[in-house]
Amino acid sequence: NAGVTQTPxxxxxxxxxxxxxQCTQDMNxxxxxxxxxxxxxxxxxIYYSVGAGITDxxxxxxxxxxxxxxxxxxxxxxxxxxxxxxxxxxxxSSYVSGPYEQYFGPGTRLTVT
Amino acid sequence: EDQxxxxxxxxxxxxxxxxxxxxxxxxxGxxxxxxxxxxxxxxxxxLFTLYSAGEEKEKERLKxxxxxxxxxxxxxxxxxxxxxxYLCAVHLAIYGGSQGNLIFxxxxxxxxxx
Numbered sequence: 429n430a431g432v433t434q435t436p437x438x439x440x441x442x443x444x445x446x447x448x449x450q451c452t453q454d455m456n457x458x459x460x461x462x463x464x465x466x467x468x469x470x471x472x473x474i475y476y477s478v479g480a481g482i483t484d485x486x487x488x489x490x491x492x493x494x495x496x497x498x499x500x501x502x503x504x505x506x507x508x509x510x511x512x513x514x515x516x517x518x519x520x521s522s523y524v525s526g527p528y529e530q531y532f533g534p535g536t537r538l539t540v541t
Numbered sequence: 542e543d544q545x546x547x548x549x550x551x552x553x554x555x556x557x558x559x560x561x562x563x564x565x566x567x568x569x570g571x572x573x574x575x576x577x578x579x580x581x582x583x584x585x586x587x588l589f590t591l592y593s594a595g596e597e598k599e600k601e602r603l604k605x606x607x608x609x610x611x612x613x614x615x616x617x618x619x620x621x622x623x624x625x626x627y628l629c630a631v632h633l634a635i636y637g638g639s640q641g642n643l644i645f646x647x648x649x650x651x652x653x654x655x
Binding site for chain 2: 432468469470471472473486487518520528529530531532533534535
């Protein structure tokens, strides 16, 4: 099992550009999540999904979009990149909802200039 | 106002010098408390889940405990390879939602010198 994989590892965007951060898990988990981690701050939930075709907003969804067409994939879309979106993005998954552990990918470091 | 507070922000230990990290929370409706380890440039790695006050879990040199308002991560005789940032997160039951929500603290950066 590769677990949770994310691509790319690093990316530099110019203001106004768009991109998609890819996330794939091979653990057959129903639940998937996107977090961002800023220096000196805790992880913040952007969006989550409880299964294919079902997504919902987390704490900081503005400026992002997601889709979930398969159990394995949960891409995060940035439409008009802004400097405030400079961050490290982590995708995670869990088998069930509730107080159960989430498994994290290695992260994507994004810089918007 | 932070709902999950970790202290200290940074901790430097000598190899073999035992200590504890603290995670205090002010939320209600706690369903679980998680500890993760995060190495530089990597994603958080799951360590423990604690569900009720009085519960304890151990893994090698790490022992996590939970009270009604805080959790401690005790590190016994640490080694340099224990150097990492340790994250605490709490899981809440949100009204009308089945998924709940994880709230993370800012972490404690642990450095263990040989």
